[in-house]
Amino acid sequence: MDEITKHFLNNNRRQFIKKLGVGLGGLAVASMTDPLSFLGGQKKVAQNILPENALHFAPKAKRIIYLFQSGGPSQLELFDYKPLLSKMRGQDLPDSIRQGQRLTGMTAGQEKFPLVGSQFKFNQYGESRAWMSELMPHTSKIVDELCFVKSVHTDAINHDPAITFFQTGSQQTGRPSMGSWFSYGLGSLNDNLPTFSVLLSRGTGRPVAQPLYSRLWGNGFLSSLHQGVQFRSGKDPVLYLKNPESISKTDRRLMLDYMGELNMKQEAEFGDPEISSRLSQYEMAYRMQTSVPETMNVDDEPDYIFDMYGEDSRKPGTYAANCLLARRLAERDVRFIQLYHMGWDQHGDLPGDIKNQSKDVDQATAALINDLKQRGLLDDTLVIWGGEFGRTNYCQGTMTDTNYGRDHHPKCFTMFMAGGGVKPGFTYGETDDFGYNITKDPVHVHDIQATIMHLMGVDHTKLTYKHQGRRFRLTDVGGHVVNDILT
Amino acid sequence: MKIKLYGIILALLLIGVFICSSIFFNSFFLTLGRLHPLVLHLPIGALVLVFFLDILSRVKGHYPKSIITYALGFSAFFASLACIFGYILSLEGGYLGDTLDIHFWTGILSAVLITLLFLLSCSNNKILKKLFLPFFIVTLGCISVAGHYGSVLTHGSDFLTEHLKPTVSVKPITSIDSLSLYNNVVHEVFESKCIECHNSTKKKGGLSLASKGSLLMGGDSGLAFVKNNAKESLLLELCTLPISDENHMPPEGKPQLTKKELWLLEYWINNSDKTDDRIAFLDKTDTLQNYLKDYIAIDQVSIKHASVSVLISLKEKGFTIRNISPKHGGVWVTYKNKDLPDDGLKALAAIKDQIVELDLGNTNLSDDTTEVLKELKNLKKLYINNTNITDVSLSYLEKLKQLKILVFHNTAITRSGLENILSNVKLTKVYAWKTNIDHSVASVLEKKYNVIIDLGSDNHTY
Structure with missing residues (x-):
């Protein structure tokens, strides 16, 4: 045979x-x-x-805008005010604080670990009196909308495993991304746009930073129906979506119909689920031929909206422009909108670079939250801002009066969220005076994931997919919902 | 001959057991006690079988004497064994009160009666033979009593009748503040996970959790808890031991306390000096509020599910419909295109009870199609932003008592329209950016009607 x-x-x-x-x-x-x-x-x-087969309880949030800050933003320059570091500037990090924490290859060879404080001033803002650095003047104005988690910690110390861990719950590649899990568990809210949409931008802080790669928004072992769709700036927001020249819309329709028939025959014969996935993707692409250009075309936005998001928002491909697009996608009920802003990896020249980098995101982030709010969307849209890890309290490389750098730090960093069921004007978790260890309410990456899922109405222990003999979930075998930050 | 043999075995066994108990009181010996629940069912089964055979053979006329004798011998032997094992089990302690006494004596009486029955069945005396059946009935009665009290010891006194009693309808508590921490929360935890072994009839370790009074008495190892000091409290210590520890409570294999329940027990002990333990009088933490949600009766919205065919027809018209909760049929409806269907919103009447959230924003909605909104009695949230509606549409919402959030930015709504709806419906939030309503009006209305009116960012301050 x-x-x-x-x-x-x-x-x-x-x-x-x-x-x-x-x-x-x-x-x-x-x-x-x-x-x-x-x-x-x-x-x-x-x-x-009614596709919400995994809706376990009434959701607080219907959609998510995840503003991923790739590279590891320094919590010590932005949110976590540690005056002790300035006082002890230049002194070695005590072993009692470091407690044998493993280091990356970049500072493992360093003889000394001189502490260095933020060069940027901190102040308390809003009714919630949240600490914010002068690097974020616009975001400082909306602290009463934000819920800060200052005690996030992760398992990974390098970019790729750390981002993969945040996105998929595992440092090893091959698991579905968070957006794919929601697409799989909750389904689409808008048949004309991808349920999981991805937008990328490069920062000015470190323009040649590590690249990102499409497996971060990959579907892993889930049906490819659930993979993230990247929206690009420029003529073709989604690649290969346009009809080739001289192919009319009717021709395209006819072609799809005939191809659909062939594919259905094939499916009946082989039963490969990927065939039906592909079929519905062709149909989705066809609908996107009209919906995507309409969504991406910001010509109908009034000037004051561009002013609100900042001058950058007129330049396609910037973080600000992506924030504006994120709002347009949220208005159209895209379930999971993932932005990545690269360039937060300031090993050296931190003061200068982080200034530019913060300027990229500050105004647009604040504008996005305000804009969602005035449209009545913030109540059920969860906005998440954060990177894959934090940065060390000691200097990497040479330290001068005006210049220093920081290495990766997994043991504590700050994230913030807004809208969709989290407490506004609230700060959760504390770090020690060195900004090195967590002293109160640690929140693991799996806890963040469990909480996000909870807000979307999903029990993180129940949304599973059986693959290679095991039931997988986003939070792997961990994760507790951080009840204290929920409204 | 048979009787002698049987008597000798039993006597040897009895002697052996009592010698054992007097010389060494070891773990093997106590294990025999745990076999009591196994052994005790054998004599009962045999006895009932013999009764059945006896009656049946009396009717049929053929009497299998030897089988009946053997079976009664079997029953008598295991009844005695059950008595011995039961006595050993009672030595473990934890079974107090009259119930144990009754079970103890009726158990022994049963064993004696069964043995007598066995002897009767061996004899050939005619008078004694006549006594056999009445005697049998008495024995069955006695073993029933013994069995019943045995079950009371294991399962509690109301085990048998639990489902027969009419359910007492207590008015459910709907607000967290009026929960009593002990009565409504801690006791509920005990009731569900602990009381099976710690009640007034079965006091394992001398501890009963049946009431606050008995809890305060503590058990054989001392007080169950130290006021305001959960860390020093035995109750919590035993419950937080690793499950592999033999002192862990509840014992391995029984339903375990959840993380939330442990947290609540700890919280209760740490606040146990308060005279009034209603939540309203305690320090509130978010965790407490969240965990207590399980103990209140949340007013159940019971919205029926819409029929599939109705949903399909609405989908065909272009409406997107999604569940808002897995518990009821409430839905969230949006319309994604600019132009509403030709018949406007009429189709929505078919799911007028199901619509909880409705988003008609960014459509060509106008006042002549909005009358159907009047019927959406469960509507909580309505988006009518960027449409052609005016105050007329708002007036259709006057009777919607559930309505909480209203989003109508960028419309021609005016102050009078808003004020009219605010005076009729208790809204919590209104989104009125880019309408005729300005800040001074908004702040007046906010105060008067206790509502938040969002007027957006003043367009270009960013």
């Missing part, structure tokens, strides 16, 4: 057994819940209409 025939038979036997089991069970369940389903295939349609 040749191999193809063998595979064919094998597949059929499996399918038969699988279908027998699922079919009978499904029939029994269906007849209990909806006797009418025997009369026709209505059940499947019903699932398409």
